[in-house]
Amino acid sequence: MTDSAVTVSGAVKRFSGVNALNGVSLELQHGQLLGLLGHNGAGKTTLIKLILGLNRPDEGRVRVLGQDPALAANRAGLSIGYLPEHVSLYDNLTGLELLTYFARLRGIGAQRVEEVLEQLQLAHAQSRKVRTYSKGMRQRLGLAQAILAKPRVLILDEPTVGLDPQASTMLYQQVAGLRQQGCAVIICTHELTLIDKHLDSALILAKGRAVAQGSIWELRQKHRLPTRVEVAGAERLAGNDMQLAALYDPAEQAFMVPDGMRKPLLERLIHHHGVFDFNVLPPSLPQIYHDCQHQALAEEVA
Numbered sequence: 001m002t003d004s005a006v007t008v009s010g011a012v013k014r015f016s017g018v019n020a021l022n023g024v025s026l027e028l029q030h031g032q033l034l035g036l037l038g039h040n041g042a043g044k045t046t047l048i049k050l051i052l053g054l055n056r057p058d059e060g061r062v063r064v065l066g067q068d069p070a071l072a073a074n075r076a077g078l079s080i081g082y083l084p085e086h087v088s089l090y091d092n093l094t095g096l097e098l099l100t101y102f103a104r105l106r107g108i109g110a111q112r113v114e115e116v117l118e119q120l121q122l123a124h125a126q127s128r129k130v131r132t133y134s135k136g137m138r139q140r141l142g143l144a145q146a147i148l149a150k151p152r153v154l155i156l157d158e159p160t161v162g163l164d165p166q167a168s169t170m171l172y173q174q175v176a177g178l179r180q181q182g183c184a185v186i187i188c189t190h191e192l193t194l195i196d197k198h199l200d201s202a203l204i205l206a207k208g209r210a211v212a213q214g215s216i217w218e219l220r221q222k223h224r225l226p227t228r229v230e231v232a233g234a235e236r237l238a239g240n241d242m243q244l245a246a247l248y249d250p251a252e253q254a255f256m257v258p259d260g261m262r263k264p265l266l267e268r269l270i271h272h273h274g275v276f277d278f279n280v281l282p283p284s285l286p287q288i289y290h291d292c293q294h295q296a297l298a299e300e301v302a
């Protein structure tokens, strides 16, 4: 028995010669958000299917809430919600009819359907046919069916594709609310700038291998990418100061500061130039992601 919501240890999955997953491990605690990232064909969906119990690993072990999700005896009792990338909804039903249908399949009462419609701000449209829903409303309805049974593990596959910024923000707000109730969430996405500030940890896959794993802080430590420091008149300052010039990147029009040089740079700006107004931008998730993919490619070529 484990306390983690999801544990995957050394999962290997092959499909007729393709190594879709090659020894991937992860551990996700209750209430935490894992970003599952990787290029097309990296193995994300394969990993999701193992966690959902739709496939079994050829090697390794998967546990969800302490149970093997692929065992039929466990599947029904396991509290996993899933929003697939291409959610197919019955367009001719109303939102209320659709959720009621899913609720009945799972033995869930009408009150919970009402509650979820309210929670996802769909109550006003519950009597409209789903085919009249906007993309954002359809996605909220998809999320509604995924959380109907109050899952303890929720998996969302590309939940923000096609959503406007406001709708994406709302989706992450909903996810935050679920996490506060202890729900562990896995979000598979290519929209790195959106998930950046929400995730507790990221798992970056490339060709079936985990090429990076950990919190943003841990990934920053490991990848040692430069911090960007933006200052008004940076070029002029660098032109008058050899020490600053060494850190100035004309292509970026900013100081690109390696690990350990941030403090000396800021001190120099403050004490020698009286500059107090600067923007310090540590490496972002997209930068870390691209660095991982480059490294993986370089290792393959080598």
Ligand SMILES: Nc1ncnc2c1ncn2[C@@H]1O[C@H](COP(=O)(O)OP(=O)(O)OP(=O)(O)O)[C@@H](O)[C@H]1O
Binding pocket: 015, 016, 018, 019, 020, 038, 039, 040, 041, 042, 043, 044, 045, 046, 047
């Ligand atoms: N049922 C299958 N039969 C054969 N090959 C498969 C099968 N499922 C996945 N694969 C292969 O395994 C690899 C990983 O696929 P997977 O769908 O997990 O990638 P992904 O990261 O989800 O990609 P995407 O971002 O495009 O959805 C790919 O090379 C894919 O072609």
